[in-house]
Amino acid sequence: MSSDVMTIQKARTADRPWVESLHEWVTTVDHKRLGILYILYALVCLVIGGIEAIIIRVQLTRPHLDFVSPQVFNRMFTMHGTTMIFFVVMPVLFGFANYLVPLVIGARDMAFPRLNAFSFWLTALGGFLLYFSFLGGNGLYGAGSAPDVGWWAYAPLTSRAFSPGHSSDYWTIALMVSGFGSIGTAINIIATILCMRCPGMKLSRMPLLAWLYLIMAGMVILAISPLTAAQIMLSIDRYLGGHFFDTQAGGSATLWMHFFWIFGHPEVYVLVIPAFAFASEIIPVFSRKPIFGYPVMVGATVCIGFVSMSVWAHHMFTIGMNSYANSFFAITTMAVGVPTGIKIFNWLGTMWGGKIQFKTPMLFCTGFLFQFLIAGLTGIMLGAAPFNWQLSGSYFVVAHFHYVIVGGILFALFAAFYYWYPKITGRMLNESLGKLHFWLFLIGFHLTFDVMHIPGILGMPRRIYTYEPGRGWELWNLIATIGAFVQGIATVIFVMNLIVSYWKGQKAGNDPWDAWTLEWSVSSPPPAYNFASIPTVASRRPLWDQKHPEDPDSRYE
């Protein structure tokens, strides 16, 4: 049935003028189209943010290089960080949420389709505003274009005295606007998961993807809001002459740090929990085993959600908090490692004894597991306050969080691309290009970020635009830059693969991976209404039940 529907749709789209289909895409409220828009938007920003990263790395290749000026360097690392967090990872995760959540819970759309579109366009506007600062940031002051205050924008750098012109305002407004978009989408995800599940899809039968997105959305609501509040305060300071973060009038720069990191640390988990979600869907399918310890996985994620709300000040050990605060935040930071460790063991338990197929998605998931573990270990190191005093603000920290975000989150994201691309487009991604992408990216990643720990330990501070020769940092920086280029080439291969496979890829069919969740029961790409008749489920793996009526999961749950 579904394939008939598809051909009818294809025929209709083929002979329409492009303006009409463009108009359809711009005004769409369909969760699948909005998901694709989110993902495409994030991919464009990924390329931009990647170019900024390359500029940073080129400048640091050798001591005393003059590739960019110090001012431009400051703008590059600020824009790189802001772009990657707010306009790459957040939108791409929301894109996958939009596309997948209604499909895996057997719904026809999100709970609020128009809110969904509104949230996407807010996010898009936010990114546009951020980059418009290159043109409009100068204001009347000739004071420099893009924001250059670092992605956490510590006071008093953002005060009028130190940041004339409008660059900081664009940064503030961009984050506020995209923050409203994020809150809107998060509300939508929660309402969808709680209120739109198909009959039989009890909470205890939901795919882990839906569970983890539910927790992620809850964290977005509690984490983005403080950031929005802090941005409102900053705007009051800059436009109405307020004194929130104005130390000369008794205001506190430390308060901004607290407010920023109350957002900033949960944000890391907001980003990584969907990565967990992808791993929890992909690893079982390619290990040919159901997920190991489903209830524990859910419990551990809820636990991470709670504990990660009270770890923020481990970013602030060096500002001189009292020893009670230091101990508290060191202990909570260690504690959050426990549920995370449980999850890693569960994924290993899923792989253990399975008939593992190392297709590209599984390769990326394996890389994710390994690298996320190491990232967690350096995280535990940095969570120990005395050790942190030594290394805070150094390249060790930069290496650590890139290990989390690139080695962990980005690898899981690549896995998700390879896994769900067939569902979204109807075509398989090229497997050999995929493997090439994986190995190149893996090598590039380890060249850059393994090595980057070392200049950190040797005392190289982050955010310096150049350095003196003879401190033992040259070789490591050179290797890191080479690695960055290897990653860049791998990313180009990935993008090529996305483009070429869209036309030339092998036809995917409904269920190319022999998977078990509901999205694979409909055609690829799914019809506009997703399910011709709303399915009813009786277990956590509805498609397994369908394919194996003689031995359904529902018998054991």
Place this chain on the structure above:
Amino acid sequence: MSTATSPVVQPAAGWTLPYRGKVAMACLIFAESAIFTIFVVAYLFYLGKSLTGPIPREVLEVPIFYSVCLLSSSLTLHFATKFLHGGKRGAFLGLWFFTIVLGALFLFGTAQEWHRLIYERGLTISTNLFGTTYYALVGLHGFHVIVGLLMLMIVLLFAFLGRVGPEQSARVEVLSMYWHFVDAVWVVVFTVVYVLGR
């Protein structure tokens, strides 16, 4: 597969899920609470840290009458939605309108207070830390009252046009959740600014 597909979701028997409007509004309330928490924390953190006057004790007067107005508007709204649910249109319209009047009275009170503070006491948002945190916190709440009033007025407009009946009572209740939240926040703001902060 089978024949024509209906785009309308047929709920299976015995399978009920919570109403999405209420869930979404609860989420929004959580988000708003987080925002207000940050502003309240900032207010408390900066209490007594202003380098120059005026200080709260010198200039703030407790707005008891207007607070009573706002809090009782929660009550009138509650009964208005009840009457809507019961199909009593006249009582619904009257109480709904009265709610708006009470909310507007509260805003008038805030406007009066700000006028007095600015023109008689010389306290503006840039005078000192107290001014900054006070206007930010009370202003943020006032902004929420304004948004709430606008939405209440939209419903009133539709109600006058005869478009709001008992079948909309679930939606109207979502809006009333928001209004109750705005009132509850005032209890916190009132306690922090006029009781603890003075």
